Amino acid sequence: MRRRIALLLASGALALASACGDGGGNGGTSDVTLMLNWTPNNHHAGIYIAQANGWYRDAGINLTIVEPAEAGADAVVGAGSADFGISQAESVLPARAAGAPVVAIGTLLPYNDSSLMALASTGITRPRDLAGKKYGGYGGSLERELINTLVQCDGGDPARVSFVEVGNIDYLAGMDQGRFDFVWVFEGWDTLRARAVVGRQISSIKFVDHLNCIPDWYTPVIITNERMIRERPALVRRFMEATARGYRAAIDQPEVAANALLNAAPELDEKLVRESAAYHAPKYAKQGQAWGLQDGAVWTRFEAFLRQSGLLEEEVDVDDAFTNDFIPR
Amino acid sequence: MSAAASTRDSRFAAASRRYLPPALFLAGLAVCWEVAVRSLDVAPWILPAPSAVWAAFTDIGEVLPGHIATTMTEALLGLLIAAVAGASIAALIASMPLARRLTYPLLVLSQNIPLIVLAPLLVVWFGFGIEPKVAVVALIGFFPIVVSTAEGLMRTDPDLVDLVRSTGASRWQMLRAVRIPAAVPAFFAGLQISTTYAVLGAVIGEWVGATSGLGLFITRSQTAFRTDRVFVAVVVIAALSIALFGLVHVIARLVMPWQYASEREQR
Numbered sequence: 001m002r003r004r005i006a007l008l009l010a011s012g013a014l015a016l017a018s019a020c021g022d023g024g025g026n027g028g029t030s031d032v033t034l035m036l037n038w039t040p041n042n043h044h045a046g047i048y049i050a051q052a053n054g055w056y057r058d059a060g061i062n063l064t065i066v067e068p069a070e071a072g073a074d075a076v077v078g079a080g081s082a083d084f085g086i087s088q089a090e091s092v093l094p095a096r097a098a099g100a101p102v103v104a105i106g107t108l109l110p111y112n113d114s115s116l117m118a119l120a121s122t123g124i125t126r127p128r129d130l131a132g133k134k135y136g137g138y139g140g141s142l143e144r145e146l147i148n149t150l151v152q153c154d155g156g157d158p159a160r161v162s163f164v165e166v167g168n169i170d171y172l173a174g175m176d177q178g179r180f181d182f183v184w185v186f187e188g189w190d191t192l193r194a195r196a197v198v199g200r201q202i203s204s205i206k207f208v209d210h211l212n213c214i215p216d217w218y219t220p221v222i223i224t225n226e227r228m229i230r231e232r233p234a235l236v237r238r239f240m241e242a243t244a245r246g247y248r249a250a251i252d253q254p255e256v257a258a259n260a261l262l263n264a265a266p267e268l269d270e271k272l273v274r275e276s277a278a279y280h281a282p283k284y285a286k287q288g289q290a291w292g293l294q295d296g297a298v299w300t301r302f303e304a305f306l307r308q309s310g311l312l313e314e315e316v317d318v319d320d321a322f323t324n325d326f327i328p329r
Numbered sequence: 330m331s332a333a334a335s336t337r338d339s340r341f342a343a344a345s346r347r348y349l350p351p352a353l354f355l356a357g358l359a360v361c362w363e364v365a366v367r368s369l370d371v372a373p374w375i376l377p378a379p380s381a382v383w384a385a386f387t388d389i390g391e392v393l394p395g396h397i398a399t400t401m402t403e404a405l406l407g408l409l410i411a412a413v414a415g416a417s418i419a420a421l422i423a424s425m426p427l428a429r430r431l432t433y434p435l436l437v438l439s440q441n442i443p444l445i446v447l448a449p450l451l452v453v454w455f456g457f458g459i460e461p462k463v464a465v466v467a468l469i470g471f472f473p474i475v476v477s478t479a480e481g482l483m484r485t486d487p488d489l490v491d492l493v494r495s496t497g498a499s500r501w502q503m504l505r506a507v508r509i510p511a512a513v514p515a516f517f518a519g520l521q522i523s524t525t526y527a528v529l530g531a532v533i534g535e536w537v538g539a540t541s542g543l544g545l546f547i548t549r550s551q552t553a554f555r556t557d558r559v560f561v562a563v564v565v566i567a568a569l570s571i572a573l574f575g576l577v578h579v580i581a582r583l584v585m586p587w588q589y590a591s592e593r594e595q596r
Contacts, residue, residue: 076452
């Protein structure tokens with residue numbers, strides 16, 4: 001009697017838009033949004049140091065760091081909803097091919113820190129050992145092309161590698177259960193977690209050791225919108241100066257980097273963050289080079305590889321996809 | 330005095346009759362869960378035992394209040410907008426048959442757009458502040474309120490409507506004197522359904538991109554493969570929903586005491 005109607009709820013709903021109207025700066029301070037590529041981790045350390053020390057504020061920037069859940073930052077930055085984002089070359093180029101005007105303005109690491117990780121008990125020590133093993137991945141043509149090239153290059157039979165899509169699951173658990181034998185991870189985060197935090201016997205094939213076969217590429221990179229570069233270059237420069245200062249601090253004082261990151265995201269595993277800070281300190285910039293610099297030859301080789309793997313259907317002009325103009329030297 | 334004491338006793342007895350069985354049932358479920366996980370030796374990342382969830386809660390508890398404050402602000406604001414918009418649209422639908430025919434298909438359509446389609450658009454439209462989260466809660470929440478309230482408005486006792494009409498009342502007077510009082514219980518019935526989903530709606534909204542909130546806490550826990558913390562968030566979300574539901578119930582009692590008085594008499 002009292003309740004006549006039972007209703008079900010769909011997970012969707014229609015938006016009745018209203019204007020957002022978020023005001024600009026006040027007193028020379030600009031509100032700036034940076035969207036991360038993932039949960040905060042040591043790749044982002046310099047940004048959190050600069051934020052914690054007020055270096056963005058000193059540069060007239062009121063920075064908000066937003067964390068994504070699923071989709072990356074490219075579409076959001078391309079649409080101008082975020083001023084800056086963290087992305088990676090393998091999404092910047094397809095995003096540009098699709099017309100999103102995103103530009104990489106600095107790399108967080110000078111080379112790709114990715115690796116293929118396996119339990120030591122699998123006996124995998126080099127790429128050709130992957131033949132006959134099962135790869136647990138995210139699904140996509142890039143990973144297929146990379147693994148095939150690596151195996152072939154090392155004298156193995158790429159046709160004997162099997163692929164299974166597993167998405168974002170606990171890779172250690174999946175390997176323990178025998179659902180797959182190896183995964184693609186970041187050496188300075190996931191491999192470190194497995195080795196130093198969980199204490200497992202792990203073997204890993206680092207991409208950077210096989211650059212004779214596969215291209216290097218920049219991941220993660222800081223991206224912005226072409227319009228920002230055109231209309232607010234001074235802001236972009238100030239942002240990158242504060243960020244570069246943060247990364248120089250992370251290089252010199254890993255414990256400062258770890259503390260800044262742990263303060264901003266106390267949910268993170270403290271041991272992993274501290275180990276990773278020490279791991280990354282010598283790796284944020286190449287010896288004797290400024291932090292953030294990108295090499296056009298790296299982009300060119302990777303762009304060709306993406307086309308070969310089918311992730312890019314047409315050629316993308318890499319000169320428009322990145323710039324070093326905003327790296328302080 | 331002894332009469333008062335016995336009233337209190339009988340009240341206590343009534344309350345325990347009412348709340349003891351569900352409490353015991355829940356406690357029993359938790360015990361079964363704990364025993365099952367331990368005896369079957371289930372790995373913690375597949376299903377953590379209640380004791381492991383509790384340990385995670387005491388371990389990470391201090392970061393929760395900030396996340397809870399964010400999510401609850403989004404949920405409450407969204408509900409408020411849903412209630413106001415829902416009641417207004419219901420009034421329009423109930424008073425104009427044409428409006429009903431025009432808007433009902435759109436209302437149903439509005440509940441069938443997947444959030445994965447909507448989420449990136451919400452960011453573009455509203456940015457990363459509280460707005461997209463409030464929008465998700467309001468969009469999920471307004472539909473039950475509209476349908477329930479509109480039904481209530483239209484199902485008013487026809488004899489009463491005829492009687493008031495015979496006094497020469499205008500449409501607005503009819504709405505105020507007859508239809509709205511008759512629709513209040515229906516409005517609250519709809520609001521209670523919306524309330525059930527408000528916290529979850531806010532959490533889903535935070536997946537769009539957030540700087541704080543339980544949705545962000547879940548993402549951070551998932552990327553660290555901390556299933557125990559994910560469960561902490563699930564329990565917290567459930568507890569907040571129950572609290573919010575209770576609050577709406579209390580408001581309903583205060584707004585329409587007659588409804589609950591007549592119910593008691595019927596018992």
